[in-house]
Amino acid sequence: MRLPTWDELRSDEEQLDVLEAPLHKSLFVAGPPGSGKTSLAIWRADTLSRLYGEVPVITFNRMLRRSLRLAAREHNIEGASSTMHSFIWNHYRKNTNENPPTTAANEYDFRWREMTERMEGGKPDREAVVVDEGQDLDKHFFAYASRYVAKTLSVFADEEQAIGQNRSTLEQIKAAARLPDPIILTENHRNTPEIALLAEHFHGGNLPAAIVVRSGSGDLPQLICSPSMNVTANRIATDLRNRASSIGVIVDRKATGEEVCNLLRNELPSDTRIDLYSSDLKNEETIDVRKSGVTILNKRSVKGQEFDAVFLLELERFIPCSSDAEYRAMYMMCTRARDRLFLVHGPGPLPPDANAALPSANILRRP
């Protein structure tokens, strides 16, 4: 008897490595949190740019654009990156000498149909662009990009983390951007198994849970009932003093973010990095979330970021989840934490329906 060994079978496993995907074709990659989509997007853009000149990475918001730039710098890559909005604004302006039409309600909402009609007959003016966090972009963007922006699109997405109303499903992205079926990334390299298990509690969708590569830390995520914002700030400050790590604080309301920011600034030495990000401050270029210190963000701006520890404040405003979008948001927010995760509510106990929406004590440690 002579059978192949497991290693021999494994080496036969298709080399679907995204890095080896053909450069002259569009590429579609779906991956769970921590699967390295953003790094792969940067590498893809870098490889393509050696062939075609500048290949920008287009993403959802300014914090993500900042992360792309920092990550590119870390890898010594001269990458161009852009938010979808500014990229399309410039592209349309360059091609039509007009500002793109937007809805009366929101200057960030393009009127895609009008834009497409105006661009009718146009051809892509680039060989390639790369899109990260594609699930949060409007499907009309993909149709526009594949017709008028670039001959090939490399799109990285996870529809199970999409937060907004304008999100696109993988099916919609595929159809609109004329992409091949997506390659699935299978491994989560970011979260501890304890954090991944809590996040799975909020995970929906059709794809299997990611394979968690890290070994257990023994630290269960914790539910904290805080009697006041002072106590919450004190708890965050203590974590920073003890561990000197990067801490993300996620809030729902801007006022809460400002309050916790002021309390932390009073409590911690003046040279401590404490950043409050908001899209109207447009202060992302001054923030490096990876450095030791505290970054305060909201649900929208925390997308795609990662921290050693995450404090999710105002928990009662996020659960119980009443829609798929709210489940996806909880899933996305929990998976921002590498090592430690704290779900904070209070003052007062969690409402019974919110409490019932949380997993049991063997997954989430209770006070």
Added chain:
Amino acid sequence: MPTTLPPAIEYLRKRMVVEPLRFDTRSTPNQPLGLGPAEARAAISWGQANFDEPFGNLSPRDRVLLYAYWNQKRHLEELSEAFRQLFSHGRPNQSMIIVDLGCGPFTGGLALAGQLGPEEEFEYIGVDRSKTMLEFGKQLAAEAHDNDELPLIAHRWVISISDIDWQEAPSWRPVVIIVSFLLASQSLEVKKLIGELHGLLARLSRGEATVIYTNSVKEDPNRNFPTFRDALLNIGFRLHTDEIGGIRTVQKDYELRYALFHRNSQRILRLGGD
């Protein structure tokens, strides 16, 4: 080196198969249940009998014990050798799901448990049309569970693939399907079997899948192999090995027909609409 069973498996067989037969009042020193090899063979008809029916004055349980005594050891040796070779270089990094089609009394599960050692847990699904076989398989699995030298095995037992009640969401865990001497069965509908297996795999995992096929070297028991092979190729498996080869045991050398099929992880998400 001849193929031998690990001591833990030999011990389990002694306690659960050999001694109950030896201490049965019908048995004589060389004839379990008072039956010579030819009579025993008639009672188990090379494993193809309906083991849920009595046979003369033998109960269904007697017949299963006789099968375990006379036939199972050889199949354990064959599958032990197959798993020894398969896992001689590399192990899966997640716990495996084993689907043993025509499992008899836990044969594939015992063979794998003996080769993996106590650290590697796996999940076992035994499928056999005989409830008496399944019942004895369950007892062997419970006994194996208490043995420190064998891995922890979550096990479930069903009479057909369609009875597998799998509630977990599909994962990336590797699945190993054992098809040992099943195709010798006269009543087996091979295409239907592979159709059901395909549906089951979709429910269990998107991870890689491996099919291990063993059989007699004779032509008739393998008559459905081409249909079996083509149906597996049709659902994305690749045939790695299809051979007749020798097995050397302490008692004797003999030949075996064996094949190995493998399918990669389903890492392309088919969205349709092309």
